[in-house]
Each structure stands twice: as C-alpha cells, then as structure tokens.
Amino acid sequence: MKTDYDVIVVGAGPAGSMTAYHAAKKGARVLMIEKRQEIGSSLRCAEGISKKGLDKAGIPIDKKWISAEMKGAKLVSPNGSVFRIDESQAGDEVGLVLERHRFDKYLAERAAKAGAEIRLKTAATCVIKEGNVVKGISGVSFGEPFKLSAGCVVGADGFESQTGRWGGLNTVIKMSDITSCFQYRMTGLKTEPDFCEFVLGSVAPGGYAWVFPKGGDTANVGMGVLASMLKKPGEVKFYIDKWIKKDPRLSCAQPLEAVGAAVSVSPPVEKSIADGLLLVGDAARVIDPITGGGIANGCIQGKFAGEVLGDCAQAKDFSELALKPYEKLWRDELENKLYRNWMAKEKMTTLTDAQLDGVIETLAECDIREMNVYNILAALKVKMPDLVKEFEEFI
Amino acid sequence: MNNDWMHVMVEKCMHCGACAGTCPENAIYLHEVLVEFNDCCTRCGRCVRLCPVGAITMEAKKK
Numbered sequence: 001m002k003t004d005y006d007v008i009v010v011g012a013g014p015a016g017s018m019t020a021y022h023a024a025k026k027g028a029r030v031l032m033i034e035k036r037q038e039i040g041s042s043l044r045c046a047e048g049i050s051k052k053g054l055d056k057a058g059i060p061i062d063k064k065w066i067s068a069e070m071k072g073a074k075l076v077s078p079n080g081s082v083f084r085i086d087e088s089q090a091g092d093e094v095g096l097v098l099e100r101h102r103f104d105k106y107l108a109e110r111a112a113k114a115g116a117e118i119r120l121k122t123a124a125t126c127v128i129k130e131g132n133v134v135k136g137i138s139g140v141s142f143g144e145p146f147k148l149s150a151g152c153v154v155g156a157d158g159f160e161s162q163t164g165r166w167g168g169l170n171t172v173i174k175m176s177d178i179t180s181c182f183q184y185r186m187t188g189l190k191t192e193p194d195f196c197e198f199v200l201g202s203v204a205p206g207g208y209a210w211v212f213p214k215g216g217d218t219a220n221v222g223m224g225v226l227a228s229m230l231k232k233p234g235e236v237k238f239y240i241d242k243w244i245k246k247d248p249r250l251s252c253a254q255p256l257e258a259v260g261a262a263v264s265v266s267p268p269v270e271k272s273i274a275d276g277l278l279l280v281g282d283a284a285r286v287i288d289p290i291t292g293g294g295i296a297n298g299c300i301q302g303k304f305a306g307e308v309l310g311d312c313a314q315a316k317d318f319s320e321l322a323l324k325p326y327e328k329l330w331r332d333e334l335e336n337k338l339y340r341n342w343m344a345k346e347k348m349t350t351l352t353d354a355q356l357d358g359v360i361e362t363l364a365e366c367d368i369r370e371m372n373v374y375n376i377l378a379a380l381k382v383k384m385p386d387l388v389k390e391f392e393e394f395i
Numbered sequence: 396m397n398n399d400w401m402h403v404m405v406e407k408c409m410h411c412g413a414c415a416g417t418c419p420e421n422a423i424y425l426h427e428v429l430v431e432f433n434d435c436c437t438r439c440g441r442c443v444r445l446c447p448v449g450a451i452t453m454e455a456k457k458k
Contacts, residue, residue: 035426035427036427037427042410044411044412121427123426123427125424158412158416159412159413159416160412160413160415160416160425161416162415162421162424165421166421172419173417175417175441175444175445178416178417178445180413180445180446180447181413181447182447182448227417227441227444227445230444230445232444232449233443233444233446233449233450233451233452234407234446234447234448234449234450235449236447236448237447237448237449258409259409259411260409260411260413260446260447260448261411261412261413261447262411262412262413262416262417262445262447264416
C-alpha cells in the first residue's frame with residue numbers, strides 16, 4: 001500500500017470530497033480517508049441547500065440525490081403567525097432538500113473518478129510534525145495502526161475536527177457559538193410537502209425548529225438550541241419532543257430515524273492554513289451562523305482548496321505561503337457574509353418572543369421576493385433600524 | 396485509554412461528535428461509535444451540557 005501522497009484528506013463529507021476531486025483533477029496524488037464504514041452515513045444534517053449554493057460550488061444538479069424541491073419557505077413566529085414566500089419568489093436559502101446518503105457518495109465518486117484513492121474505516125489519530133511543519137498523519141485503519149506522509153493534510157473532519165488543533169490551528173469555539181441539535185426523520189406528517197418551515201422563539205431557545213420536507217408526508221423535523229442557553233443535560237431532546245407533542249401536524253407522525261449533532265454558529269476560523277495543513281468545511285467553521293446551513297459553503301471552500309492544492313502539488317510546495325491563495329479565495333467569497341450573519345445571530349438570540357413576533361409582523365409587510373438572509377436583513381434595516389445597527393455596514 | 400471521571404451512557408449516546416467538537420482541550424475523541432476521554436480533560440462540563448441527549452456524566456472530584 002502506498003504511504004506517500006501529495007494530499008491526504010481527513011473526512012469524506014462534501015468538503016473533503018470536493019477538495020479531493022479538484023486536487024486529483026489537477027494531478028495531485030490524493031488519498032481521502034473516512035473513519036466510518038460508509039460515506040454519507042450516518043446522517044447529521046437537515047439536508048437543505050440552495051440551488052445558488054450548488055451552482056457556486058460548480059456541482060451540476062443530479063436528480064438522484066435530490067429528495068424534494070421546494071416551492072417556498074415559511075417563518076413561523078412565537079405567536080404562531082406565519083410569514084411565507086412562495087412559488088415565483090422563493091428559494092434562495094433553501095431551494096432543495098438533499099438525500100445526503102447519496103449526495104456524499106456522488107461527490108466521493110467524482111473524487112475517485114478524478115483519481116483520488118479512498119480508504120474507509122480509517123481514522124487519523126494524530127498529525128505527524130517536523131518542527132512546525134505537518135508532514136503526514138498517523139492513525140488506525142481497520143484496527144491496524146498506520147503512518148502516512150503527505151505534502152498537505154486537509155482537515156475535512158467536520159464539527160468534531162481535531163486535525164486543525166493537532167496541527168496547531170485554533171478551532172475552539174464558545175458555547176454561545178454552538179447549537180446543540182436533535183432531529184427526527186418523520187413520516188405521516190400533516191405539514192406542507194414543498195415548504196421548508198422555520199419556527200422561531202422560545203420553542204428552541206437561541207436557535208430554531210425546522211421542518212424540511214423529504215417527499216410525500218415525510219420530512220426532517222429538527223431543532224437547534226444555543227448551547228449557552230442549555231441548562232441541563234439532554235435538554236434539546238426534551239425541547240423537540242415537547243414541540244412535536246404540542247403541534248398536531250407533527251404529533252400524528254412516526255419517526256424513521258433520529259440524529260443528534262452540534263452545529264457551529266461562529267465566525268470562521270482566524271486561520272485555515274499552516275505549513276502542510278489546511279482546513280475546509282465545518283472544520284473551518286464556515287457554517288452560516290443564521291441558517292445553520294453549511295453544505296454549500298463547505299463545497300465552495302473544497303473547490304478552492306482542491307484547486308490551490310493542485311497547483312501546490314505541481315510546484316511541490318505546500319508551505320503556508322503556497323497555500324495562501326486558498327485562504328484569500330474563500331475569504332473573498334464567504335467571509336463578509338459569515339461575519340454579517342454571525343452578528344445578526346448575536347442580536348437575534350437576545351430577542352424575546354414578543355420582539356420576534358414584531359420582526360415577523362414587519363417582514364410580512366415588506367415586499368420580499370426571495371427568502372434569504374440578506375433580503376430579510378435589508379428589510380429590517382429599513383423598518384427596524386435599531387435591530388441591525390451594530391452591523392448595518394454589512395447589509 | 397479513558398480517564399476515570401467522564402462516562403458515556405452507551406444506551407443514550409448517538410455518536411454524533413457534538414462533545415468532541417465542543418471540547419476546548421481536545422480531550423474527547425469519537426471512534427466511529429465510541430467516545431473516549433483522555434487525561435487532558437479539565438472537567439469544564441461543556442460536553443455534559445451540550446450533549447443533545449444527556450448521555451455524558453461527570454464524577455465529582457475526589458478529595
């Protein structure tokens with residue numbers, strides 16, 4: 001078995017596979033490792049993505065990994081009033097609901113076809129360093145310890161990422177920048193099959209509850225609660241069960257799958273590169289702090305990472321300086337929006353139910369054509385300027 | 396290699412990795428479905444609070 005690669009990608013999620021694909025396409029010798037026995041499993045995701053996001057990442061839409069196409073989205077305020085945007089106008093932030101089991105495999109297939117090698121049930125347990133330079137990884141594959149050398153190690157290991165920290169990058173986030181989530185895939189629902197629903201307020205403190213349709217009367221029904229607002233262990237499951245029980249459209253349904261997860265709602269990492277090391281996706285904390293959506297951002301970053309790593313492989317230089325273009329490319333594309341939405345999140349999580357009712361009421365009066373964070377914040381800037389004054393320069 | 400004071404109830408744990416990503420000390424490692432705590436743990440209790448299903452318990456420090 002080969003022990004020397006240009007690029008070793010740790011984690012075969014969307015960001016990892018995009019990195020592997022683009023790097024391999026440019027001729028780099030790429031290995032992607034996945035600690036689980038199946039790519040795309042187990043699910044830790046609500047599966048919503050915008051068509052625009054896929055487009056920006058350069059992923060052509062393939063029906064085989066789409067669960068449902070949305071006609072619109074609706075925001076539900078604590079008092080139960082609904083702000084909805086449908087048909088002609090809708091669909092930027094959540095246009096599609098994916099089948100992640102298939103989507104992740106599809107992206108990994110593309111990486112494999114481009115020449116990347118994949119090993120399953122293979123986990124990194126440490127990075128190998130010479131001085132301050134990352135030179136490879138050690139880990140365990142099907143129970144056997146291994147050591148591999150690489151020009152660059154890519155941490156695509158998600159929220160739980162440790163690759164960055166092993167390599168000396170700071171990825172620690174505050175409790176007020178983490179949401180703890182729980183989700184059921186439910187069937188027999190009486191919710192709308194082509195509308196994504198976002199429920200705000202104390203039903204999910206500091207976060208929101210969601211219904212993302214999966215076709216027919218099945219949907220992902222989940223909830224995220226800001227970690228700093230949790231008082232006792234296991235509260236998230238308590239909150240979601242309480243919400244489902246109270247809503248007759250949900251309480252009539254049965255679960256098919258249950259998942260837990262944590263989602264970062266922080267600003268992105270201060271530094272995503274070091275000598276021989278690079279972070280992508282959730283590991284680089286590029287999840288949108290307002291929506292909690294991260295697939296598109298991770299894929300966009302993966303594309304940039306792969307392209308830059310391809311160049312690095314040709315030049316045989318994986319120093320921090322050589323990786324710099326990656327950092328610049330993704331920050332130019334994503335950073336302002338992530339900071340803006342992080343500041344918006346900081347503000348939104350302080351609002352009472354009554355204030356959130358006011359926000360939804362105000363939005364209903366506005367002529368918003370497309371449901372996305374920018375349009376909502378722009379409308380609030382006009383109607384409720386106090387709410388956004390701390391970050392109005394970003395809107 | 397587990398430390399003596401952090402415990403995971405395997406019947407509750409959904410091996411989602413929320414605890415691992417939250418740990419400021421890199422003291423938690425998720426092996427596919429098994430959570431391991433090492434000695435870097437400072438008993439800060441973040442993981443106990445964050446776990447969506449309340450599967451983690453922490454023993455009080457022995458005097």
